[in-house]
Amino acid sequence: MKITSLTKRLIQCLAALALVVSGALWAADGVDLNQSPEVSGTPEGSVRMPKQQERMALNYVNQPPLIPHSVDGYQVSKNTNRCLQCHGVEHYRTTGAPRISPTHFMDAEGNVLSNVAPRRYFCLQCHVPQTDAAPIVENTFTPSKGFGN
Template identity: 75%
Template sequence: MKSNVLKKPLSLCGVLLSLVVAGLAFAASDVDLQQSPEVSATAEGQINMPKQQEKMALNYVNQPPMIPHSIDGYQVTKNTNRCLQCHGVDTYRTTGAPRISPTHFMDSDGKVLGNVAPRRYFCLQCHVPQTDAAPIIGNNFQPMQGFGH
C-alpha cells in the first residue's frame, strides 16, 4: 500500500519572508502618486477630482488636513518630494501654500531635526486628496461636535 505523500505546508517564516521581500521591492521603487482627476464623474467607481477646491472642514481634533487640489503627476520618492516644492519652509511664502507643520520636523523621540523627519516624509500616509464621494462602505460616522459640516 502506497502512503500518501505529505505536502509540506508553507511555513509562517516563509510567508513572512515573502512579504518582507515584496515590501522591500515596493519601497525601493519610485512611488508615483498619480491620481485620475480628469475622469468622468459618471464612470462607474470613479470620481471627478477638481484641480483646486475650497478646503473641507476637518472631522476631529488633530485630523491631518486633506489636500484641496489634484496631485496628478506628483512624485514622492526617497530623493524627491513634490509636496515640499510648495509647502516647504523655504517655499511656502512665495507659493501661498500652507507651511508644513513644525511637528513634521520631530523624530519619534521629540528631537527637532533640520529636515522633515523620515516618518513624516511620505505625505500620503496621512494626507489624502479631498472629495465629496460617497463612502465605499456605508457607515454612520458623524464628525466630532464643533467639527465637520
Template identity: 65%
Template structure:
C-alpha cells in the same frame, strides 16, 4: 575601448543632467493651476481648507496629486508646502509636528516618518464610499 565607452557614457549623463536642470517648470499644466482637470474621479480645487472632523486629523488635499513624485530623494509636495517656498506659493506650510523624529528631537528638515505625505493626506474627491460609514464629527468639528 572600455575607457572610451565609459567616457562617452559619463559625458552623456552629465550633458543630460545639465539640460534637465536648466529647464524651468511649466506650472500652467500643473494640476493645482488647472482646477478643471477631470480624471476618472473629479478632484475639485477648493479655495479654502476643508473643515476637520476630529483633533489632529490630517487635512485633505484640495487639488489633484496625479503624477506627483514622492520618493526617498524627491518630494513634490515640499516644492510648494516646504518652509523655503510656502510664502511665495501661498500654500499652507508643513506643520511643525512634521519636523519631530520618533525620539522627540526637532530637526530643520521633515522627519522621515512624516516625509511621505500621501500616507496620511488624501486628495478630496466626490467618490462614493466603498463601505457604509456612520462616523459623525465630534462636537464643534466638521460642517
C-alpha cells in the same frame, strides 16, 4: 522557550504570506489597487477630482488636513518630494500654500531636526486628496462635536 533565528524567519515568512493572501483577496473582491483617484470620464462609480477647491473642515482632533487639489503626477520618493516645492519652509511664502507643520521636523523621540523627519516625509500616507464621492463602504461615522460641516 528560546526562539531561534529559524523560528523568527518562519514567523516573518508567514506574516509576509498573510499580507500577500489578504491583498489578493481584497483585489478579488473588486478593488483595483492600481486605480488612480482621478478619473477623467463620468461613468457611474467614478470620482472626479477637482483641480483646486476650498479647504474642507476637519472631522476630529489632530486629523491630517485633506489636500484641496489634485496630486496626479506628484512624485514623492526617497529622493524627491513634490509637496515640499510649495509647502516647504523655503517656499510657502512665495506659493501661498500652507506651511508644513513644525511637528513634521521632530523624530520619534521628540528631537527637532533641520529637515523633515523620515517618518513624516511621505505626505500621502496621511494626507489625502479630498472629494465629495460617496463612501465605498456604508458607515455611521459622524464628526466629533464642533468639527465637520
